[in-house]
Amino acid sequence: MVNGESKNAPSMADVAALAGVSHQTVSRVVNGSDAVRGDTRERVQAAIDELGYRRNKSARALVTRRSGRLGLLYTQPHLYGPGTLAASVHQAGQRAGYDIILSPVPYPEATAAERAIEALLDDAVEAVLLGVSHQSFEDLVAQLSTQVEVVMIHSDPPAGVRSVGIDQHAGAVLATEYLLGLGHRNIAHVAGPVGWIDARQRREGWLAALRDGGAEPGPEIFGDWSSRSGYEAGAVIARDASVTAVFAANDSMALGVIRALHEAGRRVPQDVSVVGFDDVPDAAYLWPPLTTVRQDFASLGELAVEVATEAIAEGTVEVPPLIAPELVVRDSAAPNPPA
């Protein structure tokens, strides 16, 4: 602050004294009670403005026994999806009158997550949104849900658990069917790492679409979501001339695949088609522009908050349908054989 010591923040009592009313009347004004006469309200409001009064949330939380807080645990905060989700949860929470505590843990690591959850619990959150669709967190849920309301953000939640999600399986089917429709028969998959629910779902969607389309699964390589791992996978795939298309489990890996293909002298999409997943903002301006599956993280966040607030208010365990992703066709996939 600009000048060293400052007075204690004004309290309701201070406002009340200045306005010539009781602290309870101030409380009523602050809480928008309609049992206050217009002129009194104005006098109180004037005192509030003059003093710069700000209600003490701790005192309020103490007596109401409600923190008014929701916690979001999420991983990989530097990535587009999680970042967007966090922002959207924050915004939706504010709108719903809740304070949101964003708790990023860099990677899905059990002890880090447990510490983060402890911190959330210490903050007396009324619900925890678990934005970590990783296998290692599924055990947490059972234990956690005895202590606090829990909403999983998860495309394949355990039965009976409150959750919201984007249909990863359907997205992968979309991508794979598109490639199949272009005439590709040997479609490789660069999967996300084992343990991630979304990775599993996308892989299974790829497998299911292939089966339904009467095609054999192409080569399959597991990455770690990074473009580096996509690059390495792409280098392997590039050696197999029979592969004409690649479905990568996210855009970063897709971009790595594309680079590897380029380096191996195979053109995208003329020689090999590539489809990604996520539709990060840069996807449309890669070279070539990336065909991918768009996920609506903003809606996901809003939905999560909605379910959480309902859970708090009514204790219901309603699971809304998964949000449908959308195929965004650009230029990184082309017919096979070329027209």
Next chain:
Amino acid sequence: MVNGESKNAPSMADVAALAGVSHQTVSRVVNGSDAVRGDTRERVQAAIDELGYRRNKSARALVTRRSGRLGLLYTQPHLYGPGTLAASVHQAGQRAGYDIILSPVPYPEATAAERAIEALLDDAVEAVLLGVSHQSFEDLVAQLSTQVEVVMIHSDPPAGVRSVGIDQHAGAVLATEYLLGLGHRNIAHVAGPVGWIDARQRREGWLAALRDGGAEPGPEIFGDWSSRSGYEAGAVIARDASVTAVFAANDSMALGVIRALHEAGRRVPQDVSVVGFDDVPDAAYLWPPLTTVRQDFASLGELAVEVATEAIAEGTVEVPPLIAPELVVRDSAAPNPPA
């Protein structure tokens, strides 16, 4: 929660009763006071564990008049830099014993930011970290700093304001000198939008390096940080055959520039060199791999927390030196004329 109504959370009094001591002794144990006999401590600890006691932060904050909270206001939470910064601040804060309130506002918009700051102030944060190096926030600082400790995360802070930052100017000089060293004389710049401090600093660094190198400024186009805007700028630049290099103010725009260049039939780096800024994780796996300037967001976040906690404890207004960025040479820039 799994079963409807749950008892009130246990309080210190409950623990005290179970352990057969006074609530004050429980308080001492919880706060790690050394004025408690070993066996008493154990008895209390056992009671705590048995009841699953968790100290009520609101009550504590109420009486200590300290929230133990730090707020971070930041924009564009979906991007790599801000996301990384937020995560790093969160982590550093936890380590320093503070709760961090992450407050993302999608874009630097004054009213949204003011609302966010109000929310932070309502939460009684002990310091606000302003991770929004946008011009429209500079006015906020003066007003805000009368109410709470403020740390700007800013590469060109107003005098006398506590701040931390990465040297944007130096980074731009690094990039431009590198291009100059490769023999380029006509170096275009795709700038960040007007109003952003970092954009200004990078532009000025470009200008300064050019001046020092005895080169005239090449064409200059203002983007909005997005790859789309980079693409549009690139399309314009591509028409000017005399331009042999482009310094883009971030990696997204660089990638858009590269695509536009490709579409115009100009090869990167053989015909035109491109350098970006940020070193996002995907930069190394673009085609071609992007030469860029790396910023250490993690250190930035740690430093910001450090300065904030010092400010709270000692009221000092120490401004640590700007963090130096680093040029990462990859393949998107080449000698001119080609070797």
Next chain:
DNA sequence: CGGCAATATGTTAGCGTTCACATCGCCTCG
């Protein structure tokens, strides 16, 4: 204009902590 609602305001207690201080043992030492 007295009485009785209804409306507006005030009073008291208590939420779960910590702080300041009081008390209780027990040990030490003259």
Next chain:
DNA sequence: CGAGGCGATGTGAACGCTAACATATTGCCG
């Protein structure tokens, strides 16, 4: 063996608010 001191523990009050209830004030009717 008693005074003094110190270490361990307990007591009471206060933080700023809301909930529940008590009281004052107003308006309206007969």
